[in-house]
Amino acid sequence: MAKINIAGHELSSGKTIKDHIHVDGTEIHIPHIIICGEKPGKTVLVTAGIHNAEYVGIQAAIELSNEISPKDLSGNLIIIPLANRSGFENRTMSLVYEDGKNLNRVFPGDKDGSAADRLASLLFDVFIKNADAYIDLHSGDGYETLIPYAYYVGASPASDIAKKMVDCVNASYCVKSTCTTEGAYNTASMAGIPSVLIERGQLSLLPKDEVQADKEDVLNILKFLGLIEGEYKTYPKTELREFSDDAPFTGCWYPEKKVGDKFSKGDKFGEIRDYFGRPLHTAIADTDGVLIHQCSSLSIIKNGPMVTYGVIQKQDAC
Numbered sequence: 001m002a003k004i005n006i007a008g009h010e011l012s013s014g015k016t017i018k019d020h021i022h023v024d025g026t027e028i029h030i031p032h033i034i035i036c037g038e039k040p041g042k043t044v045l046v047t048a049g050i051h052n053a054e055y056v057g058i059q060a061a062i063e064l065s066n067e068i069s070p071k072d073l074s075g076n077l078i079i080i081p082l083a084n085r086s087g088f089e090n091r092t093m094s095l096v097y098e099d100g101k102n103l104n105r106v107f108p109g110d111k112d113g114s115a116a117d118r119l120a121s122l123l124f125d126v127f128i129k130n131a132d133a134y135i136d137l138h139s140g141d142g143y144e145t146l147i148p149y150a151y152y153v154g155a156s157p158a159s160d161i162a163k164k165m166v167d168c169v170n171a172s173y174c175v176k177s178t179c180t181t182e183g184a185y186n187t188a189s190m191a192g193i194p195s196v197l198i199e200r201g202q203l204s205l206l207p208k209d210e211v212q213a214d215k216e217d218v219l220n221i222l223k224f225l226g227l228i229e230g231e232y233k234t235y236p237k238t239e240l241r242e243f244s245d246d247a248p249f250t251g252c253w254y255p256e257k258k259v260g261d262k263f264s265k266g267d268k269f270g271e272i273r274d275y276f277g278r279p280l281h282t283a284i285a286d287t288d289g290v291l292i293h294q295c296s297s298l299s300i301i302k303n304g305p306m307v308t309y310g311v312i313q314k315q316d317a318c
């Protein structure tokens with residue numbers, strides 16, 4: 001069988017590669033780990049830190065890269081623990097430092113574009129395209145609370161396998177996304193690679209139990225994909241269609257619901273006030289749903305995230 005070559009490395013069974021890859025036309029060097037299993041199997045990619053202040057996923061990826069050995073694996077596991085390195089090293093709130101772009105809105109990228117475009121292009125061409133399956137780890141940013149849940153793209157060629165990967169995530173909800181562009185897992189899904197995005201952890205905090213749960217989700221998906229021996233578990237999911245209400249004003253935000261709360265049409269999500277305490281906007285639900293993700297900082301920014309909620313589509317019987 002022909003040897004796979006990724007990022008200039010020949011993947012020979014039994015070795016672990018730890019290296020950086022330079023993003024052409026920038027100062028960015030992306031760390032990556034490739035664990036080449038002793039037995040043949042699929043090549044699976046795990047990325048974290050596409051949003052650099054989402055720390056639970058980053059730490060889970062670092063720990064997994066040190067805990068999984070080639071003798072445990074059938075196939076290859078590629079881990080990119082910190083995709084947006086310059087954002088991390090300049091402590092942006094998840095934008096690429098050089099150009100202020102959201103890396104997860106520019107896939108599949110442009111090798112002649114600005115830093116985020118070039119970075120996305122490299123991640124897509126060198127790593128994502130070579131994967132048989134893809135897991136992207138996200139968390140709540142410094143201003144975001146969320147409950148754990150997972151996404152897959154409903155209309156993608158590999159959605160059946162992606163849904164089974166989502167079922168391996170220890171969470172109660174999943175979003176069957178209609179977004180087929182711009183995001184890493186969305187673009188990968190449409191290229192035929194079964195892909196999921198896991199959300200776990202919030203407010204740029206790093207609780208050990210969340211990191212552990214993220215690691216267990218990845219290991220469970222790897223069991224399902226046959227990279228690791230053992231029985232995988234499935235967790236029944238309530239499937240959601242996702243909606244977001246962005247903030248209509250910049251100002252101070254006073255949320256009245258917590259993530260995980262179910263709400264009814266007409267319920268109040270919260271209020272935006274000016275710096276004199278005068279109301280600018282009352283956010284009202286225009287449907288029944290469950291709040292999965294919201295801005296939880298006092299600062300809120302016009303056209304930026306305010307509340308993200310799901311409308312229940314169906315509940316798994318499994």
Ligand SMILES: [Zn+2]
Nearest residue numbers: 051054138139
């Ligand atoms: Zn994210």
